Amino acid sequence: MTKKLYYESAYIREWETQITRKLEREDGTYLVMEETAFYPHGGGQPCDLGWIDNIPVLDVVQEEGEILHRVERLPEKEEVSCRLDWNRRFDHMQHHSGQHLLSAMCLEVCQAETLSFHLGQDYATIDIARSDLSQAQLMMLELEVNDQIYLNRKVTNYFVSREQAAALPLVKQPKVSDDIRIVEIDGIEYNACGGTHISATGEIGMIKLLRAEKQKGHMRIYFKCGYRALREFNAGMEILGSLSARFNTAKEEILDRIAKWDQEQKQLQAELNTLKAENDAYLVGKLLADRQGNLIRHAFGDKALKDMQNLAAKITGEADIIVLFVSNADHKVVLAQGGASGLACGAFFKQHLADYRGKGGGNDKIAQAGFATGEDAMAFYHFAAQSLSQLEEE
Numbered sequence: 001m002t003k004k005l006y007y008e009s010a011y012i013r014e015w016e017t018q019i020t021r022k023l024e025r026e027d028g029t030y031l032v033m034e035e036t037a038f039y040p041h042g043g044g045q046p047c048d049l050g051w052i053d054n055i056p057v058l059d060v061v062q063e064e065g066e067i068l069h070r071v072e073r074l075p076e077k078e079e080v081s082c083r084l085d086w087n088r089r090f091d092h093m094q095h096h097s098g099q100h101l102l103s104a105m106c107l108e109v110c111q112a113e114t115l116s117f118h119l120g121q122d123y124a125t126i127d128i129a130r131s132d133l134s135q136a137q138l139m140m141l142e143l144e145v146n147d148q149i150y151l152n153r154k155v156t157n158y159f160v161s162r163e164q165a166a167a168l169p170l171v172k173q174p175k176v177s178d179d180i181r182i183v184e185i186d187g188i189e190y191n192a193c194g195g196t197h198i199s200a201t202g203e204i205g206m207i208k209l210l211r212a213e214k215q216k217g218h219m220r221i222y223f224k225c226g227y228r229a230l231r232e233f234n235a236g237m238e239i240l241g242s243l244s245a246r247f248n249t250a251k252e253e254i255l256d257r258i259a260k261w262d263q264e265q266k267q268l269q270a271e272l273n274t275l276k277a278e279n280d281a282y283l284v285g286k287l288l289a290d291r292q293g294n295l296i297r298h299a300f301g302d303k304a305l306k307d308m309q310n311l312a313a314k315i316t317g318e319a320d321i322i323v324l325f326v327s328n329a330d331h332k333v334v335l336a337q338g339g340a341s342g343l344a345c346g347a348f349f350k351q352h353l354a355d356y357r358g359k360g361g362g363n364d365k366i367a368q369a370g371f372a373t374g375e376d377a378m379a380f381y382h383f384a385a386q387s388l389s390q391l392e393e394e
Contacts, residue, residue: 001065001066002032002033002034002035002036002065002066002067003034003035003036004035004036004067005035005036005037006036006037006038006039006048006196007157007181010089010093010196010197010198010199011199012037012084013037013083013084013086013089014081014082014083014084015035015037015081015082016079016080016081016082017033017034017035017036017079017080017082018033018034018078018079018080019031019032019033019075019078019079019080020032020033020034021066022074023068027070028058028059028070028071029070029071029072029073029074030068030069030070030071031052031068031069031071031074031075032066032067032068032069033052033067033069033080033082036060036067036069036082037082037084038050038057038060038067038069038082038084039060039089039092039195039196040060040061040062040067040068041060041061041062042062042194042195043096043117043193043194043195044096044099044116044117044118044119044195045092045096045119045195045196046092046119047059047060047061048060048084048085048088048089048092049084049085049088050082050083050084050085051082051083051085052069052071052075052080052081052082053075053076053077053080053081055071055072055073055074055075056071056072057069057070057071058070058071058072089196090226091226091227091228092119092195092196093196093197093198093203094198094203094204094205094225094226094227094228095119095124095224095225095226095228096119096193096195096196096197097155097183097185097197097198097201097203097204098124098145098204098207098223098225098226099114099117099119099124099126100183100185100189100191100193100197101145101148101149101185101188101201101204101207102126102141102145102207102221102223103117103126103128103171103189104148104171104185104188104189105141105144105145105148106126106128106141106221107171108144109137109140109141109144110128110130110133110137110141111130112128112129112130112219113128113129113171114126114127114128114129114171115127115128115129115218123210123222123223123224123228124222124223124224124225125220125221125222125223126220126221126223127215127218127219127220127221128218128219128220128221129218130218130219131214131217131218131219132214132219133212133219133221138209138211138212138221139209141209142207142208142209145207146206146207148185148188148201149201149202149204149205149206149207150202151201152200152201152202153185153186153187153188153200153201154185154186154199154200155183155184155185155186155197155198155199155200155201156183156184156186156199157181157182157183157184157193157197158181158182158184159179159180159181159182160180160182161178161180162177162178162180164180165180165182165192168182168190169189169190170182170190170191170192171189171190171191172191172192173192174192176192180192181193181194183195183197185201203226204225204226205225205226205227205229205230206225206226206229206230207223207224207225207229208223208224208225208229208232208233209221209222209223210222210223210224210232240254243258247261276307280310280311280314283311284311284314284315284318287315288315288318288319291321293389294320294321294322294341295321295322295323295324295385295388295389296315296321296322296323296324297323297324297325297381297385298324298325298326299325299326299327299328299378299381300325300326300327300328300329301327301328301329302327302328302329303325303327303329304327304329304330305327305330305332305334305368305370308325308327308332308334308368309334309336309366309368311325312325312334312335312336312366313336313366315336316336316337316338316339316365316366317338319338320338320339320340320341321337321338321341322335322336322337322338322341322343322388323335323336323337324381324384324385324388326377326378326381327377328374328377328378330370331370331371331372331373331374331376331377332368332369332370332371332377333358333360333368333369333371333377333380333381333384334366334367334368335348335349335362335366335367335368335384336365336366336367337364337365337366339365343364343388344364345362345363345364345365345366345367346361346362346363346364346367347364348367348384348387349361349362349367349369352380352383352384352387353369353380356371356376356377356379356380356383357371357372357376358370358371358376358377358380359371
């Protein structure tokens with residue numbers, strides 16, 4: 001059985017030991033060592049990473065009391081030097097202890113028990129037994145949990161028997177019956193836990209609650225601790241600074257400035273919609289007046305697909321004709337018909353698009369397609385125009 005150094009101290013970063021077993025499996029090479037400080041996956045906490053004789057450790061798992069280390073390759077000797085990725089380990093310690101403290105405050109402030117904990121690469125979450133949590137309650141919870149951090153309460157861990165555990169005010173009774181490990185936050189809680197933790201709450205640094213959302217009848221709280229919380233703050237300040245420079249206003253006035261800008265954009269959009277309607281009306285009249293036969297065809301330099309579709313619908317709504325448009329801006333083609341031509345637009349596209357590397361579809365009345373290049377779009381446009389002209393002559 002592997003000796004677990006992380007239970008002696010979560011602060012052990014380097015050590016020397018002996019390899020006791022080597023395993024070759026489908027997913028890679030594994031090592032078992034006499035002792036290890038590499039923490040395996042478990043209890044919502046990801047495994048540690050690091051190096052064994054400068055060979056990267058890719059994964060760490062526990063099987064029947066043994067700790068298995070997946071490595072890039074086998075070391076050359078049996079006696080090895082090991083080193084943790086300390087930044088990753090300390091991040092896990094901050095977040096796991098932070099979760100214990102947050103869960104304790106959820107129970108005290110919100111009368112909500114923690115149902116699950118997940119520590120991901122971007123953020124950590126807890127699910128609590130509560131169906132709602134207002135923003136005001138979330139802010140109050142954040143203040144309470146950070147107050148406990150600033151008090152720098154001592155965090156200790158130790159093993160007890162089942163009888164001793166039964167005498168403690170545990171949050172939950174453990175599933176194991178022997179060697180029950182207790183993590184105690186002085187004056188806050190006793191919790192049966194096998195994870196790695198800091199030695200005092202001050203080392204958590206801070207806890208920032210990001211948001212809370214409903215999840216299967218419960219509330220899920222997203223949070224970050226310590227250096228992750230600091231990076232989150234710095235990223236937010238960078239965005240805030242960019243917005244302040246972009247709108248040429250003080251940071252505290254940005255919301256007002258954005259609200260004003262939003263109103264200006266709505267006004268501009270209303271004016272643009274009016275101009276587009278007038279322009280479309282002019283185009284409809286011009287295209288109808290200039291048409292030859294029952295087909296209107298036109299190539300636009302920069303018209304969007306939606307605008308071409310609207311224009312085609314207006315034309316076919318006024319006259320029983322066929323409309324074929326292409327846009328050089330986004331390599332799109334639109335085909336529409338008024339109803340009496342006998343043409344099925346969607347079927348026509350389905351039959352011929354593949355020959356021009358186009359993708360799209362539609363119904364009998366209107367169809368649209370996109371192409372990889374402008375050359376493909378124009379080639380299909382000219383083919384369609386020629387085919388539809390021949391259809392009209394027949």
